[in-house]
Amino acid sequence: MISRGSGYSRTGRLGLVIATGAVALLVLSACVPNNTAASDSKATALTVDSTASDCSLSAAKAPSGSVEFTVTNSTDQVTEFYLLADDGLRIVAEMENIAPGAPRKLTTQLKPGDYFTICKPGMVGDGVGRATFTVTNSGATAELVGNEKSQTAAAAKNYVTYVKEQVTRLVPATSTFLGAYLAGDDEKARSLYPITRAYYERIEPVAESFGDLDPEIDFREADVADGDTWTGWHRIEKDLWPPAAADNGGAPYVALTPVERKNFADKLEANTQEFFDAVNAKGYSVSIDAISNGAIGLLNEVANGKITGEEEIWSHTDLWDIQANLEGARVAYEGVRDIVAAKDAKLVTQIDGDFSSVEKQLAKYGSLDAGFTYYNDLTTLQVKQLADGVNALSEPLSKLTAALVK
Numbered sequence: 001m002i003s004r005g006s007g008y009s010r011t012g013r014l015g016l017v018i019a020t021g022a023v024a025l026l027v028l029s030a031c032v033p034n035n036t037a038a039s040d041s042k043a044t045a046l047t048v049d050s051t052a053s054d055c056s057l058s059a060a061k062a063p064s065g066s067v068e069f070t071v072t073n074s075t076d077q078v079t080e081f082y083l084l085a086d087d088g089l090r091i092v093a094e095m096e097n098i099a100p101g102a103p104r105k106l107t108t109q110l111k112p113g114d115y116f117t118i119c120k121p122g123m124v125g126d127g128v129g130r131a132t133f134t135v136t137n138s139g140a141t142a143e144l145v146g147n148e149k150s151q152t153a154a155a156a157k158n159y160v161t162y163v164k165e166q167v168t169r170l171v172p173a174t175s176t177f178l179g180a181y182l183a184g185d186d187e188k189a190r191s192l193y194p195i196t197r198a199y200y201e202r203i204e205p206v207a208e209s210f211g212d213l214d215p216e217i218d219f220r221e222a223d224v225a226d227g228d229t230w231t232g233w234h235r236i237e238k239d240l241w242p243p244a245a246a247d248n249g250g251a252p253y254v255a256l257t258p259v260e261r262k263n264f265a266d267k268l269e270a271n272t273q274e275f276f277d278a279v280n281a282k283g284y285s286v287s288i289d290a291i292s293n294g295a296i297g298l299l300n301e302v303a304n305g306k307i308t309g310e311e312e313i314w315s316h317t318d319l320w321d322i323q324a325n326l327e328g329a330r331v332a333y334e335g336v337r338d339i340v341a342a343k344d345a346k347l348v349t350q351i352d353g354d355f356s357s358v359e360k361q362l363a364k365y366g367s368l369d370a371g372f373t374y375y376n377d378l379t380t381l382q383v384k385q386l387a388d389g390v391n392a393l394s395e396p397l398s399k400l401t402a403a404l405v406k
Contacts, residue, residue: 055119055129
């Protein structure tokens, strides 16, 4: 199943990773940068038309190496495009939040093999137009050589280390949060909620690469498809910050019973442990374009989701999420920065400056340690200024993968 807000959706889902604060930046600073808005001239260029009922590609196959998908949304709502592995579950590459009439490009490195493509109009449901996609052996390899090859290997290794570190912290922090929740200490649980979620938000694209795992952990109520059970962080969030009837479809909110609380808590704890097990499985790795696409995806998550205040609709702790997304994107970017700098120094300079600008802007409202202003307390002008800063960074960052793999 493909569901928005998790699993097959949201922020650039490609098997990616992130770390925490200064430690993470130190771990990854030895590696690579980003790239420009220009397309990769060596890439095989394909077009994708996402309609209400189909996901049509200009070709059903491509040679191995760099492939660029230009996705056009022909519907009246946002859409997503996915390239899935041969099991139809694992996400190899993804582009989300594609607005109607505004084509976007997804560049990725593909090995020979069988894949599936699918689009998801409205970013909900199981998607449409699922079709097979074949990558033939071109005889050329996508491997880097010399110093760039060693930098790439180091970036990938460090990024996996970062992901594991974040998940290792997420597991006990989640248990502590759920302990307070089950004990009925709602005040403590509310205080722990946003800072615990930060570990997850930094590496969200990684969870999104594991099928239904992210939907079960991070579904928003608006993302729940008919017939699905709403679970995860946001189900508990609503119980901790119960809405007025006017904000609950006109009906009074009914608090969860102790038994219901335990059921949802057990489910979240089990899913979090599953996430931990997945990234610590033997052979788990990430590709270099997954790292850069992850950074892009995290910024898209902020620009198209968090900035609207829809993510934390009950708690209004969106700025905590935005900070964590930004940290995750920064770590992923720093991991490939030096590699990109050798190819497009101008792009790196622009991204460096835009990152610093957004970070300073967000710091005006607090920090993860001290807490942030609640999102519903921001003025319309403050939200716009923050959105403008995020969008300014998203534009050059979107060019990162193309610059990295060219």
